[in-house]
Amino acid sequence: MNSGCAAARSPERRRELLEEESHMEKKKAPPIVADINVTPMVDVMLVLLIIFMVITPMLTKGVSVELFRAKNPIAMKDADKDDAVLIAVTRDGKFFLSPGNKQLLLEDIPQKVRDLLTNRLDKTCYIKADSRAKYERVEEVVDNLRAAGVDQIGLITELIPQESKPTRALAPNVDR
Secondary structure, rough: OOOHHHHHHOHHHHHHHHHHHHHHHOOOOOOOOOOOHHHHHHHHHHHHHHHHHHHHHHOOOOEEEEEOOOOOOOOOHHOOOOEEEEEEEOOOOEEEEEOOOEEEOHHHHHHHHHHHOOOOOOOEEEOOOEEEOOHHHHHHHHHHHOOOOOOOEEOOEEEOOOOOOOOOOOOOOOOO
């Protein structure tokens, strides 16, 4: 063993090894690619798309109710504001107060609404009632809002889609 190590250390052996290394070809690096690889970007975009598709339905504001349908509703743009006082009446008769989307008991409505309207000039509240809710429950909310000092009450409804009626073309008057 020592003789092998000693031979490897000898100057002649070193020369042989150096000659062998000089005859070996040096490997060259592949050429630089100037194209943009879009695959990682597409992967990231698809992941973000899936995340937004899953989260977006969870961001809906308020309680889901099936609204009454009306032929001639009046647009109430103030009801869409973040600070609008909105009371939702669900199908099973539960009450939810927005902002905050908190469930309330009927007897708590006047005090909570009074607190929300304390420093406001516009004392308007909106009722968003499910079309299958009992009318009695909606009437109780209106009574409690009046007790809280609400000036205006808006009932939020949904527009009935109008069917397009075919129009008849009238024949022009032709003198014969």
